[in-house]
Amino acid sequence: MLTVIFLLVGLIGMFFATSGSDVFCAFTACSVISFIVTLIVNGVGRYMQVDNIESIIEHEKVKVILERKAERLVEDCTLWLGEKYPDIEKGIFDKLTPDTISMFAVHYPEIQSAKVLTDLANKIVNLKSQAYREEANIEMYKKMVRVGKRNPWFIPWFIPIQ
DSSP states (O other), X not given: OHHHHHHHXXXXXXXXXXXXXXXXXXXXXHHHHHHHHHHXXXXXXXXXXXXXXXXXXXXXXXXXXXXXXXXXXXXXXXXHHHHHOTTSOHHXXXXXXXXXXXXXXXXXXXXXXXXXXXXXXXXHHHHHHHHHHHHHHHHHHHHHHHHHHHOTTSOGGGSOOO
């Protein structure tokens, strides 16, 4: 797109030139300038696209780590509850997930008073919130990659897709 604009400027400059060498110089100068500007614009676009792709990969890995950590905390919580409260049905503990841990404490008020469980539930809820924020960041960077692919100022084969 920029190349076309600069070539048009060069062609217009040819009409105002007084001699043949002026026409050639004007056209050559505009061509060189358009080539340099195109390289700069596409170089910056390529860098931004690669950065966005790497950010997607990073946020996906962070999300997986946060979810794994939340699941590990649930396993620790299940072990702690199994030792601390053997009279409560153990089948309930098998259904414990990072999403249901806070509801579990509401149904059993005697467990809610346990400081360890409430701290664990708060940590798990916080980890899940962070994982959802990472998911939102992933979607934001995917959008930026899609926009970069459709940008008319970039040469399509020069910009990485993913």
